[in-house]
Amino acid sequence: MTLTTNQQKMKSMKKTSLLSQVVESNRKVQETDIDQLPCLQAVVKKTLKLHPPLLFLVPRRAMANTVFMDSDIPKNTQVFVNTWAIGRDPDKGQHYEFIPFGAGRRMCAGMPLAHRMLHLALSSLLHEFNWEFDGRIDAKTIDMRDREG
Ligand code: HEM
DSSP: OOOOHHHHHHHTOOGGGSHHHHSOTTSOOOGGGGGGOHHHHHHHHHHHHHSOSSTTOSOEEOSSOEEETTEEEOTTOEEOOOHHHHHHOTTSSSSTTOOTTOOGGGSOTTHHHHHHHHHHHHHHHHHHSOOOOOSSOOTTTSOOOOOOO
16 A cells, blocks of 8 residues: 555654644644644545535536546536545545545635635634543444535
8 A cells, every 4th residue: 555645744743743732732723833733634634535515516517529538428418526436436536636625727716715724723623622522422423424515
């Protein structure tokens, strides 16, 4: 098995990459801390890959008869990109196929903002609160089913 860039990053992670060590307990997480938190970045990336909020992106329409990966797509066909399945395909989902924000010129216009907010919100929640299961559920029984959006 080959290691992806993120796995390699995590493998060589120094102790200083831990949230509690990068951000002292007497201050809040800042945007500038995120670069030093490769594990947090990997968690956000993997979560978007396995649980993309838009499972089929925004539908496309073929403007002309097209052949795409050996499939004939007639003009005017409505095309859905199954990003959920692509993210779970072991042969894909590594490079260009990481598409929870879409791709090409209609890709998510809010990606830079969303990307920053996801890291900042998750790290702030982890930093400011102590988390535990409430006794009724645990890591095995928690409902992880996906819903659109
Ligand atoms: C985790 C958060 C978000 C995800 C996963 C997400 C995902 C997406 C996806 C998949 C598309 C369609 C891209 C395509 O079909 O190729 C899209 C479009 C778009 N998103 Fe987001 N988005 C997020 C947050 C945001 C935010 C915060 C904003 C605005 C501040 C935003 C603004 C837009 C706009 C304007 C489009 C339409 C772009 C176009 O059609 O040209 N998104 N987004």
